[in-house]
Structures are given as structure tokens and as C-alpha cells.
Amino acid sequence: MPLIGALPQPITSTPLVFFVYLVLILLLGSALASVLLRNTLYAVGAFAASMVLVALLYLAIAPFLLVAIQLLVFTTVSAALLIGLLRATTGLRTSSVGRLSPQWIIGAAVSAAVLALVGVVLGATSWPTGFCCGIIVGLGPVLTNIYPVGLAVLAVILASAALGSGLLLIAPTLPSPARGGGSRTVRR
Amino acid sequence: MTAGLNLVLMASAALFAIGAFALVARRSAIVMVLGTQFMFAACGIAFVAFGRFGLGAKNQNAGAAMALFAGAVAVTELAVGLAMAAIVYREHRNFALDADRG
Numbered sequence: 113m114p115l116i117g118a119l120p121q122p123i124t125s126t127p128l129v130f131f132v133y134l135v136l137i138l139l140l141g142s143a144l145a146s147v148l149l150r151n152t153l154y155a156v157g158a159f160a161a162s163m164v165l166v167a168l169l170y171l172a173i174a175p176f177l178l179v180a181i182q183l184l185v186f187t188t189v190s191a192a193l194l195i196g197l198l199r200a201t202t203g204l205r206t207s208s209v210g211r212l213s214p215q216w217i218i219g220a221a222v223s224a225a226v227l228a229l230v231g232v233v234l235g236a237t238s239w240p241t242g243f244c245c246g247i248i249v250g251l252g253p254v255l256t257n258i259y260p261v262g263l264a265v266l267a268v269i270l271a272s273a274a275l276g277s278g279l280l281l282i283a284p285t286l287p288s289p290a291r292g293g294g295s296r297t298v299r300r
Numbered sequence: 301m302t303a304g305l306n307l308v309l310m311a312s313a314a315l316f317a318i319g320a321f322a323l324v325a326r327r328s329a330i331v332m333v334l335g336t337q338f339m340f341a342a343c344g345i346a347f348v349a350f351g352r353f354g355l356g357a358k359n360q361n362a363g364a365a366m367a368l369f370a371g372a373v374a375v376t377e378l379a380v381g382l383a384m385a386a387i388v389y390r391e392h393r394n395f396a397l398d399a400d401r402g
Contacts, residue, residue, distance in 0.1 A: 120353055120360065122304030132303040136311040143315055143338050147322040152330055159334050166341050173352040178364045186371045190337065190378055197382045201389040254361040266372050273376035277383035
């Protein structure tokens with residue numbers, strides 16, 4: 113009996129291969145935009161788009177549970193944390209762009225084109241239910257049966273990070289050396 | 301034309317390089333944290349790619365499980381990093397980490 117079982121084959125379905133290529137190109141482009149953009153809000157938007165594209169990549173090659181967690185937990189929590197930080201510090205103003213301006217129309221057209229592409233891929237193949245989920249099943253039982261210690265450690269890490277970040281946010285600030293003094297300011 | 305382990309690993313390496321570039325070349329705390337997020341995401345993609353294409357049928361969920369753990373640790377790191385960025389902004393009214401150099 114082989115230790116690792118049969119090796120899976122590469123993806124050969126043409127629409128799915130095109131989809132993987134497209135997602136990877138868009139992922140690298142949005143990541144590069146997120147790093148290079150000077151406007152922090154735009155950088156955060158490009159980062160959120162990158163996380164969504166990672167979820168789309170997982171949809172082609174990973175179990176659906178990972179896709180759902182990447183999309184619903186990691187992406188939304190990351191975007192919420194970043195937007196919350198921007199609201200708490202620099203402030204977010206409402207957009208000065210009108211509702212029917214060309215920017216909104218172009219954005220809506222691009223979104224509709226991407227959705228149409230996903231629809232075409234869904235219609236032309238049995239993906240994702242016939243591809244990913246037919247091959248890779250049962251991530252939940254694997255997590256609970258094989259990695260229970262990892263799950264427990266993860267829960268502790270997440271809880272301690274939430275506690276630590278909350279404490280950091282409510283902690284009093286330290287005066288900078290340029291302004292003199294090294295004593296800790298106490299907020300009453 | 302196929303999509304296999306090599307393609308996904310190359311994309312993962314490129315994403316990791318983008319994250320490393322943000323970490324060493326930008327001075328905004330937020331962009332640096334985003335760079336670490338991209339590096340975590342690249343590691344997760346590599347884990348998933350090995351699980352899907354390289355580990356065999358008996359271990360194909362292992363990569364996804366590792367990617368799940370890496371993603372959760374990344375979100376945790378993001379929370380802590382953004383809290384530190386908030387403190388930097390509170391101190392300097394700026395997200396630049398070298399704002400006090402004058």
C-alpha cells in the first residue's frame with residue numbers, strides 16, 4: 113500500500129486553466145497595486161481584492177471549507193480591521209464622486225464582466241462541485257481528528273491577539289524623545 | 301496547457317516577493333503590515349498547492365489545513381500590527397515609521 117496514495121494530476125480542463133491563469137495574474141497585479149499605491153484607502157481596497165482573488169484560487173484547488181473561511185472570515189476581518197483603523201485615525205470622508213459619474217459606470221462594467229466570466233466558467237464546466245469538492249472532501253473531520261491540538265492552539269492565539277490588540281489600543285501613549293521626558297503619560 | 305504545481309508555486313513566490321518588497325521598501329506601517337499579509341497568503345497558497353498537486357491522495361487535506369492555520373495567524377498578526385500602527389499614528393500623526401527622524 114503506498115504511503116501517499118496516487119499523485120493528483122494537474123488541471124487540464126481548458127476553461128479552468130484559463131480561470132487559474134486569470135486569477136493568478138489579477139492577484140499579482142492587485143498585490144502590486146496595493147504595495148505601490150500612495151493612497152492608503154486604495155491600497156486597502158486592492159488588498160481586499162487580493163484576498164478575494166486568493167479565495168477564488170482556493171476555489172479551484174482547495175476544499176470548499178477553506179474557500180469559505182478565506183472569503184468570509186479572513187477577507188472580511190482583514191478589511192474591517194483596516195477600515196476601522198483608518199476611520200479611527202485619518203478619518204474616512206464620503207466620496208466626492210457622483211452616483212452616476214463615469215468612474216462608477218466603468219467600475220460596474222468591470223465587475224459585471226468579471227461576474228460574467230465566472231458565470232461562463234461555471235456554465236462550461238462542472239466546477240467547482242464536480243472538480244474540487246469531488247476530489248477533496250472532508251477538511252472538517254481532518255481538522256478535528258488529526259489537528260485538534262492545532263485548533264486549540266489557534267483558538268488561544270486568536271483570543272490572546274484580540275486581547276492584546278484591544279489593550280494596545282486603549283493603552284496610554286508614550287511621549288516621543290524629541291518632546292522630552294521619558295515618563296509614561298497617564299490618561300485619567 | 302495545464303495548471304499544476306509549478307505554476308502555482310511560481311505565483312506564490314512572486315506574491316511573497318511583493319510582500320517582502322513592501323516590508324523593506326515602504327515606510328508606511330499599514331503598507332508594511334499588508335506586505336506581511338501577502339507573505340502569509342503566499343505561504344498558504346504554496347501549502348495548498350503542495351496538498352493539491354504534490355502530496356498524494358492520502359494527504360491532500362494537509363496542505364489546506366496548514367493554509368487555514370497560516371491564514372488565522374496572519375489575521376492575528378494583522379490585528380496586532382494595526383494596533384501598533386494606531387499607536388504610531390497617535391504619537392506622530394503619521395503612519396511613517398521613521399517620522400521622528402526629522
